[in-house]
Amino acid sequence: MLNQYETVFIVTPVLSEAQMKEAVEKVRKFITDNGGEIVHHLDWGLRKLAYPIKNKSTGFYNHFEFKAPGELIGKLETEYRRDERLLRFLTFRMDKYAIEYSEKRRNANKEVKQEE
Numbered sequence: 001m002l003n004q005y006e007t008v009f010i011v012t013p014v015l016s017e018a019q020m021k022e023a024v025e026k027v028r029k030f031i032t033d034n035g036g037e038i039v040h041h042l043d044w045g046l047r048k049l050a051y052p053i054k055n056k057s058t059g060f061y062n063h064f065e066f067k068a069p070g071e072l073i074g075k076l077e078t079e080y081r082r083d084e085r086l087l088r089f090l091t092f093r094m095d096k097y098a099i100e101y102s103e104k105r106r107n108a109n110k111e112v113k114q115e116e
Helices: 017-033 071-082 096-115
Strands: 003-011 037-053 056-068 086-093
Touching: 003 017, 003 037, 003 071, 003 096, 017 037, 017 056, 017 071, 037 086, 056 086, 071 086
Parallel strands: none
Antiparallel strands: 003 056, 003 086, 037 056
């Protein structure tokens, strides 16, 4: 049984665009190579941090929704800790209400984009 998870991570702002994309792709590849399936990815872009982390005041935020076996999460977080390009991360399992809300939000965003 695959659970659905949501993970957000912050990439250091000192990277070039290509290096930042490579860091994000590494996370995507790690999830899919270890039995996960990406449901949705959002690049929130460069944002101001609430407080400085490693003397940085901004970071590139990325959000993944994915389905995966529970064992993957420990490996994923170990991988996050090993990658010096990542400032912070948070991963949690979504319950049925969070999944439902997320699907509604995505569908609403699609409708807004189609109207434009």
